[in-house]
Amino acid sequence: MHDVAIVGFGPTGAVLANLLVKRGLRVLVVEREAEIYALPRAIHFDAENMRIFQTLGLAAALEPQVLVSPGMKFVDAAGRVLIDYTRSKDLGPQGWHASYRFHQPVLESLLRAHLAQHGGATVRLRHDLFALEPMQDHVVLRVEDTRRGRLLQTRARYVVGCDGARSLVRRLMGTELDDLQAHERWLVLDLRLKRPRPDLGDHSLQFCDPQRPATYVRGVGDRRRWEIMLMPGDDPQQLTRPEGIWPLLSKWIGPEDADIERPALYTFHSVVARGWRQGRLMIAGDAAHQTPPFMGQGMCAGVRDAVNLAWKLADVVQGQAAPALLDTxxxxxxxxxxxxxxTAVRLGGVIQDTDVERARARDARMAAQPEVFRTPTPPLGPGAHDGVVDGSVVGRLAPQPVMPDGRRLDDALGxxxxxxxxQAWLDALPADALGDDRLRRVATETADGQAWLQGCGVPALLLRPDRHVAGVAVDAAGLRMLVSRYVGGPASTASNAGRTAQATP
Structure with missing residues (x-):
């Protein structure tokens, strides 16, 4: 029997599989497609995602394949800046750049190759899930091997649906979606340049033109993307043909400059599922939430799901925590x-406004004093941490300092x-129950420890495997309590998980 079955082998499922195997779990991946989708889809990830790829050991292989992005600007029809979302090209608090462009098939290939190299996962391509039967201590999965036309069944302790916006796992769970009421149809056009066009620039541009809202995105290498909002009276089928595409792009580029790699019609959705877990069934990525693309956070959110869920599943399966931890x-x-x-919906409201008079008033107001936009940095909701209060680092992603010798400190933690x-506080911890494979001890007297706590304003803290702060301590006794509560075995973890889950609205 497998410990965890993952349905869907896109970025979310592949990151989750790699993290679970890293913890020693037996993983099954079920994917209906035979190959990685070869054309662009997601093209942006952020520093937090790069930090997760670092945890997997993929950063060195990924760095040559990505482009550091300078950010994004919202401009009106006259080219005046309304919102400036420029990103620093310096390394940020996560130890990485704030924004990266990438080619999704390359990322997926690296994730799959890494999983195959390290073993521990059984991957079944061209296998289509059609039924789930939850039992007391496992789930039965019924799957069709579409290559051979055979019906199969297998078992896993837990099942995670990373199977996209139309998730079957979500539907079998009976989970409904909260609709944030932002649904617009757009034409997404991926092009490959035939010749250099440096005048197009490296910033992403949101053209807030009420006559025809549009987006330009600089991809890696010779790839460029335009997104064009559909307007009343448009013939969607005509707009996906070259004779319909090139007139839409004529102000920026023409067929002498580029080849059309992919035209695709999308409806941008904004939804959040209510109920990400039902017993031994869970969902992640687009199965759990969908966002308009105006912040480039769609794939980023799914990767965050994976890193939040992976250590909790591992702790539960390996007897270090009670199942209630999964509710967090x-x-x-x-x-x-x-x-x-x-936030993406709010930004979309700026670019997608097609009322000419309202847009004119907006432009006059915002162009006079452009908004400087910063990515929100929300803490976690209630869960496996001591609770979020103003000014506290608890429940937030800890920074990752880069040492003078170039080391990123996550690499020292595992x-x-x-x-x-x-050091004296660390020496007082119960060493017999907490080996180095479970808890890494870093003394503040060392350069590593000093770098971690610099700017945190606390004498000690406990980091979770996903690099979020579980709690802070002001003395040795407080540190012992933190470790007992979150690291010290099923009883303490179950108690805390139950308390925090009950506090969730």
């Missing part, structure tokens, strides 16, 4: 994902809890 997955992630989606505290 939705309670922590749903408010976080919702804030990003609501994929586990970490207590960062004075």
């Amino acid at each position: 997955y939705e309670s922590e992630r749903a408010p976080h994902a919702r804030e990003f989606i609501e 994929y586990r809890f970490a207590a960062i505290a004075p």
